[in-house]
Each structure stands twice: as structure tokens, then as C-alpha cells.
Amino acid sequence: MTVDQKKVLSLEDRIPKIKEHRKRKANRRLIFLISLFFLLILLVIYFQSPLSHVSEIKVKGNESVPDQTIIKRSGLKSGDNIWKLDKKKAVQKLEDHQEVKHAKVKIAFPNTVYLQIQEYKTIAYVLTGTEFHPILENGLIVESSPKGGVPVNAPILSNFKEDAILENMAKELKELKPEIVNGISEIHYTPKKTDKYHITLFMNDGFEVSATILTFSEKMVHYPSIVSQLDPKVKGVIDMEVGSFFKAYETKGASGEGEQQE
Missing domain, CATH: 3.10.20.310 (membrane protein fhac)
Known part of the structure; x- marks a missing residue:
């Protein structure tokens, strides 16, 4: 058998395979087109349906x-x-x-x-008239009253208005740890001629704190250590305006007032 005859036979063997390959390729293309067609129909149905x-x-x-x-x-x-x-x-x-x-x-x-x-987190409540309104961490007063009443561990603010003073107060409270904030019962805005930011705090442990909003968080962070050095039976005012010192309340029969420098 000559070389040319071998080539002819080889080509005849390949023709069926080529036809089969083209057929499979055409079938895949047809399946793709049919799938695409049905997909488009499904999309139309989907966009028209409640889904x-x-x-x-x-x-x-x-x-x-x-x-x-x-x-x-x-x-x-x-x-x-x-x-x-x-x-x-x-x-x-x-x-x-x-x-x-x-x-x-x-x-x-x-x-x-x-x-x-x-x-926004509620950091305190303000008393306006006979209603309590939440004060948010951004210093805004919420008009609605709290559901279920005021939480026991939430400070109550008195004599404040929705202004820069209240906003600064809210920012200072936000800086404090929750355990310190939760120990505050009331915060009264009590401005002085020498300090328009002056506040008076009444703590849940019975102590009173005299402070200024400008350094409130900076000073109050030391409150637990200050109280730990005081006699819990002797209540009074902890002054945190400049330094930190304690002045006991006057009691009947007392010979004088006690002070403790911190």
C-alpha cells in the first residue's frame, strides 16, 4: 500500500469523527440557546410575579x-x-x-x-415638668417618655435645657464607665457667677459631689478610689471643682466640720 493510499484511508476514518464532533457542538449550542430562552421567560415571569x-x-x-x-x-x-x-x-x-x-x-x-x-444610647433622663425624657449620647432630649418608667440606675438631670451645656454634659457622661454613671442618682445644673458649668451630684451611696462639667469625666473617674478612703457612715460633699477634698455635713452636737484632702 502506497503512502497516498494510507492518507486516503486515514481521512476516511476521520470523517465520521469530525461529523460526530460537529453534531455534538451543534447540540451544545442548541441546548445553550434553549436554556437562555427559558431563562429569559423565567425572568419575565419572576418580574411579573409577587416574588x-x-x-x-x-x-x-x-x-x-x-x-x-x-x-x-x-x-x-x-x-x-x-x-x-x-x-x-x-x-x-x-x-x-x-x-x-x-x-x-x-x-x-x-x-x-x-x-x-x-x-444612640440613653445616658440619662431629664425631668421636664412632671415627665422624664431620655437624654441621648449626642445631647438630644427625646420627646417621648421611656417605656416602663425610668430605669433605677439612670441619672436624673434637673434644671438643664437642650443647649450646649446639656450637650457637653452628655459627652462627659459618655466618657465615664457604666459602673460610675450607674452610681449617680441625680445631676443638678447649679451655675455660679464664677463657673457657669457648675453641677451638683447626688450619688446612690449617699455622698454629694460638687463639680464642673468642663472636667467632670476627668475628675469622676477617681470617684471610686476617693470614696474607698472615706468613712461610709460619715456623709458629706466631695468637692471636685479644682482639687478633690471632702467636707462632712454638719451634725447636731458636732464640734466642727471634718475635711479630708485627696
């Missing part, structure tokens, strides 16, 4: 602001197209609320929307 619209809006992370208030504030509604939601605008609306520090909008398959809220 592409918000079915439920859930709120997470909120404690003070009611769910319905947050949902209404976001501007989102059940039935909205889930792919056309303006999440950025909703977040902006939520964070415009005085009690909301941060907000996020998340979509969970297939059509649930989650509004994740981080509120």
Missing part, C-alpha cells in the same frame, strides 16, 4: 423607636419592586431620625427587607 415585590419588612436592633415608626420613616412599603428600592435614600431618612445613629437596608431572598438599626 419580585417586597412581601415583608423587618426591623432589627431597635429598642426605643417602634418598628412601625422606623418602617414608615424609611419610605419603603410592601409591594415595592425589590430591585428598584432606593436603599441609600432609605438609610438617609432613617439616620435623620434623632434617635438613630446608624442604619442599613438589606435584602434577603426571595423578597424580605431588613432594616438594621443602631440607636
Whole structure:
């Protein structure tokens, strides 16, 4: 058999394989086109079905602001197209609320929307008339009254107004550890001619503190160590305006007033 005959035979053997390869390739292309066609149909059906619209809006992370208030504030509604939601605008609306520090909008398959809220912490309460109103860490007074009454360990602020003085007071309280803040019963704004930031504190342990807002957190951080050196049976005023010293209350039959330098 000559070389040319071998080449002819070899080509005849390959023709069926080439045809089979082309057939498989054509079949794969057909399957791809059919799949794409059905996918487009499914997408059209999906966008026309309730699955592409918000079915439920859930709120997470909120404690003070009611769910319905947050949902209404976001501007989102059940039935909205889930792919056309303006999440950025909703977040902006939520964070415009005085009690909301941060907000996020998340979509969970297939059509649930989650509004994740981080509120400003309540650091104290202010007494206005006969009602208590929460004071947030940003210095704002919340108009609504607290649910279930005022917590026992929350300081009550008196004679304050919603101004720079209160804002500074809130910032100073925020700097303190919770255990110190929880030990404060009342904070009265008692300005002097020499110090418009002067405050008077009444502590849960029975002591009174004279201080100024400007150095409040810096001084109050030492309160536990100061009290540990005092006789718990002898109550009085701990002056923290400049230095730190203790002056006992006058008692009947006492020969004088005791002082303890700190």
C-alpha cells in the first residue's frame, strides 16, 4: 500500500469523527440557546410575579423607636419592586431620625427587607415638668417618655435645657464607665457667677459631689478610689471643682466640720 493510499484511508476514518464532533457542538449550542430562552421567560415571569415585590419588612436592633415608626420613616412599603428600592435614600431618612445613629437596608431572598438599626444610647433622663425624657449620647432630649418608667440606675438631670451645656454634659457622661454613671442618682445644673458649668451630684451611696462639667469625666473617674478612703457612715460633699477634698455635713452636737484632702 502506497503512502497516498494510507492518507486516503486515514481521512476516511476521520470523517465520521469530525461529523460526530460537529453534531455534538451543534447540540451544545442548541441546548445553550434553549436554556437562555427559558431563562429569559423565567425572568419575565419572576418580574411579573409577587416574588419580585417586597412581601415583608423587618426591623432589627431597635429598642426605643417602634418598628412601625422606623418602617414608615424609611419610605419603603410592601409591594415595592425589590430591585428598584432606593436603599441609600432609605438609610438617609432613617439616620435623620434623632434617635438613630446608624442604619442599613438589606435584602434577603426571595423578597424580605431588613432594616438594621443602631440607636444612640440613653445616658440619662431629664425631668421636664412632671415627665422624664431620655437624654441621648449626642445631647438630644427625646420627646417621648421611656417605656416602663425610668430605669433605677439612670441619672436624673434637673434644671438643664437642650443647649450646649446639656450637650457637653452628655459627652462627659459618655466618657465615664457604666459602673460610675450607674452610681449617680441625680445631676443638678447649679451655675455660679464664677463657673457657669457648675453641677451638683447626688450619688446612690449617699455622698454629694460638687463639680464642673468642663472636667467632670476627668475628675469622676477617681470617684471610686476617693470614696474607698472615706468613712461610709460619715456623709458629706466631695468637692471636685479644682482639687478633690471632702467636707462632712454638719451634725447636731458636732464640734466642727471634718475635711479630708485627696
